[in-house]
Amino acid sequence: MIRRCGEKPTSSCDVFLGSLGLELAQQNEITRLAVRAAQLMLAWGAESELVEDVGQRLGVALGVESVELSISSTSLVLTTLYKQRCVTTTRRLRDHGLNMDMVCEVQRVCVMAEKGLLDLDQVGRKLRQLKPKTWNRWLVVAIIGPSCGSFAYLFGADDTAVMLTVLAACLGMVVRQQLAKGHFNLLINWAATAFVTTLVARLAAMVWPTPDADVAMAAAVLMLVPGFPLLNAIADMVKGHYNVGLARWGQATLMTASAAIGITLAMQLTGMGWI
Known part of the structure; x- marks a missing residue:
């Protein structure tokens, strides 16, 4: 191959790649x-x-x-x-x-x-x-509280229990946001949030007695149900991605178990248990 004066040497690999x-x-x-x-x-x-x-x-x-x-x-x-x-x-x-x-x-x-x-x-x-868009944290709290209260109402709770659910869910959501802001482990976040939410619901029921205190406690922690990870896990496994699907299923299961641990600790602390 003839090279002109001043031209850089060209390897056979460069010629091959350039032809592609x-x-x-x-x-x-x-x-x-x-x-x-x-x-x-x-x-x-x-x-x-x-x-x-x-x-x-x-x-x-x-x-x-x-x-x-x-x-x-x-x-x-x-x-x-x-x-x-x-x-x-x-x-x-x-x-x-x-x-x-x-x-x-x-x-x-x-x-x-x-x-x-x-x-x-x-x-x-x-x-x-690309940057993630986030909602104002207090707006999220204001949405979560009435959402859990709506579940309590659908479960047949009275007005007092509904208000207790809203209070407990709002405080629990604040705890969850603070732990997430501090980059705590997700499982610790879930357990602590469930503990605080359940504890607030039980203590509030002692101050404002209601026959539906158990409904308030159950509805307040519904914000911790890992619905989206479970749906993704099922969708992945149905479509053949068993590795990722099982990993997501395992993560959702651990999140549920962490929430259950937090709820149990709060119940043991108050000595009330399920009514």
Whole structure:
């Protein structure tokens, strides 16, 4: 091969990669963006089938031929393929809680890339700019209290028991938020919140006696039911993602057990038990 004066030497590997149409650096970036999108969706509570679908669609939309994604309970392994050239990357999963707004935003980026509205750089910028939207903490407390009170009312509790439920649920939610702000372990958070909520309900029932005190205690801790993790676990296992599904089921079971421990400790402390 003849090289002109001043021209940098070119290896046979560079010639081969350049002939493929998609540069290796571009494929590396596509791989990073696809796995980042999948990582964000899993971290914010999306089911595994949806995560796999979005990761594959985003990679193909950005220019690779196919995307293979393997999801486990603690990590992601993603491989992009372009003309017999594979690039593989691994990411560790960190749970951030539940936020369907973040899941929808990642899906929106994927759809825009498929329609050609976003190029490679724009997709990367969009994903980096995503930030979770959170409700005002006192607004959440104001919503949780009446919600648990509504359950008590549906269970047939009288007005006094409903008010006790609202009080206990509001205070319990404040404890839960403070522990989450301090980055305490989720299981400790659940146990402490259940303990405080049940204790407040029982002590309040001693001050304002009501025959439905047991209903108030049961309804006040319904905010700790891990409904979404259980639904995701079932959905994952039904769709063949047994590894992630069983991990989510185990996490939900531990959360339920932690809440039960907190409730039991509060009952033992007050010496009242179930009426």
